[in-house]
Amino acid sequence: MPGALPELSHGAGRSLVQIRGVTKTYRRGSETIEVLHGVDLGIARGDFVALMGPSGSGKTTLLNLIGGLDRPTAGAIEVDGRRIDQLSSGELARWRAATVGFVFQFYNLLPVLSAQRNVELPLLLTDLPGPERRRRAAIALTLVGLADRRRHRPKELSGGQEQRVAIARAIVSDPALLICDEPTGDLDRTTGHEILTLLQKLNREHGKTLVMVTHDPRAAEYARRQVVLDKGTLAG
Secondary structure (H helix, E strand, O other): OOOOOOOOOOOOOOEEEEEEEEEEEEEEOOEEEEEEEEEEEEEEOOOEEEEEOOOOOOHHHHHHHHOOOOOOOEEEEEEOOEEHHHOOHHHHHHHHHHHEEEEEOOOOOOOOOOHHHHHHHHHHHOOOOHHHHHHHHHHHHHHOOOHHHOOOOHHHOOHHHHHHHHHHHHHOOOOOEEEEEOOOOOOOHHHHHHHHHHHHHHHHHHOOEEEEEOOOHHHHOOOOEEEEEEOOEEOO
16 A cells, blocks of 8 residues: 555446346255345445345355355355355455455454554455555554554543544455444444544445445435335335
8 A cells, every 4th residue: 555545546437346247145944044135236446335224135155255254055146257156265364354344333443453463464465575665554544534543452442432443443454345334333422423424435435346245225215226125125
């Protein structure tokens, strides 16, 4: 990552994610449960999509498939021209590290590490030398407004600051896609607004493509568009 995140470096508007006929089933004892039913969805490069729906509608399942954390039972998932449903486990892990940043409801920071070291963690999977890892982590923390908190450990930060560190960790490798699962679900309304405004800024000013699961209509308004899942099928 250079001195700032690139602005629409791959060209906004072109398709980044293509989901075609995706079905996902799970086994529970002798029962087969189909969570997603032949879902078709396209996400343009530079889009910010809020994925909504009632509990149990399949939102997180679909999000995990887009992020390569799970595999579809049937159908195709293509991200940036690559069929990720056909990758081996090792190839998928390398693809995730290079392509996707994850932001979760609970920040998943390591309590013994400083903010700087937490942000550096994804870069340990690369061949970057230590000074370059530290430089990129410092840039990411600056972008989320926490340059002055880089030496603080998670217990010394507020919930909103912890989520900002988590976002910095998600963007430090300059991924093409940010996957956000209820990123404000553990925050009060004011802090949630600050986090959603930050995500919006990453989308609008730095061209990041975001897919965000949320149950909150107010949070969904920060996205460019909303997609609703109902009982495993796209509504509308």
